[in-house]
Amino acid sequence: MTESTRPMRRQDIRRENEKAILLAAEKVFAEAGFGGATMQLIADLAGLPKANLHYYFATKEELYRSVVQNIFEIWLQAANCFDVARGPIDGISAYIDAKMEISRRHPDGSKVWASEVMHGAPVLQDYMESTLREWTDGRVAIIRRWIEEGKMDPVDPRHLLYMLWATTQHYADFGHQIETLNGGKPLSDRQWREAKENIKRVILTGIGAQPA
Amino acid sequence: MTESTRPMRRQDIRRENEKAILLAAEKVFAEAGFGGATMQLIADLAGLPKANLHYYFATKEELYRSVVQNIFEIWLQAANCFDVARGPIDGISAYIDAKMEISRRHPDGSKVWASEVMHGAPVLQDYMESTLREWTDGRVAIIRRWIEEGKMDPVDPRHLLYMLWATTQHYADFGHQIETLNGGKPLSDRQWREAKENIKRVILTGIGAQPA
DNA sequence: CTGAAAGCTGACCATACGGTCAGGATGCAA
DNA sequence: TTGCATCCTGACCGTATGGTCAGCTTTCAG
Structure with missing residues (x-):
């Protein structure tokens, strides 16, 4: 069979x-x-x-490099959300959704990525200095524009991005801790939804996001 | 000499x-x-x-265990801030300050801790199920009280804690990424201050923290 | 001063790991 | 069917690593 x-x-x-x-x-x-x-x-x-x-x-290194590059692709793809958005509420909501989905569906990938960065990005250094930097600069520009247009408070765009990365990836990288504190059970659908809503609400309120 | x-x-x-x-x-x-x-x-x-x-x-395991336990102590000590505070503004501000100071002064420790958790906490599982759980439950109770007293919006306390952990530890664990995006230079005193202020502002505003 | 306990270390060992290779099996184009 | 390129793998190798140990030196209580 x-x-x-x-x-x-x-x-x-x-x-x-x-x-x-x-x-x-x-x-x-x-x-x-x-x-x-x-x-x-x-x-x-x-x-x-x-x-x-x-x-x-x-070699082991080559295999590792392939794994890491795969993850980097996924990581970057979540970016598109930002570009199509009219304002911070749409854009950041969508980005949080996308990144939380990655944390949920690709926790292993997220961990490998975290590990790679923590160890000084031996494999991805080039990408970080080119692709990632460009991506980041682009998003910083978008956020700055939103601020100029009065669509949100003047929050430092870079630190805002770090905050988005940190809060969303945390659910993958520290999933074991969260699971332990959740009575040893993985988060349910409901809890994942609550997590997402909480993050969105706190951050969007926190930056004074205005409806476009 | x-x-x-x-x-x-x-x-x-x-x-x-x-x-x-x-x-x-x-x-x-x-x-x-x-x-x-x-x-x-x-x-x-x-x-x-x-x-x-x-x-x-x-053994290597024993040495590793000692390192991890040391870090866990430091991690827990940052807790005191929460207890003495009158309300969310004091408490969370102080906690963010303390955790950011750890990220800055003990980045290696933070990374080892992150690594330990990411790999399923083989060494710290017991602590996480006892000490950490108790600590967390205590803070959750405090936050709930603040909410009941109308000192902040009804935000899920657990997810708020995860957010605090994530945002602050990110500056240690992903320090290399942040450094790369900062032109290859470590954050200056000023930038660290800005990071702290940004986090505090976004989160405290985001949860609608009221002066006690 | 003396002897025992604590501190120290070069040389050594068993094992586990990444990697190699000769040669067999399999699909496929002509 | 045939020949070849691709795919596969058991057996093997060199090395690096965690760990051991016999015997040395140093401290210090009595």
């Missing part, structure tokens, strides 16, 4: 194996950190022999 | 070496994670032969 037919085409094989490896790697890197992760563990989780990993990814 | 006389007493030797080892360990664990840290690296940084580390701390 489950394993009966295997008419796998070459392309499919490669794609599926890479996907399985990356998924397993993300989890193991998130749980153990780069140094604590082992190729054997990743291989076991992916259901492949270790040597097969090295067929697709030459 | 610097190294002339060494009338070290036993007690002093032990205290100073343990201190040096713990300091070095904190830094190495923060930079490399538990798995990436090596006893050799810690020993070198502490200026001691590796075997000497094992004289004071039998």
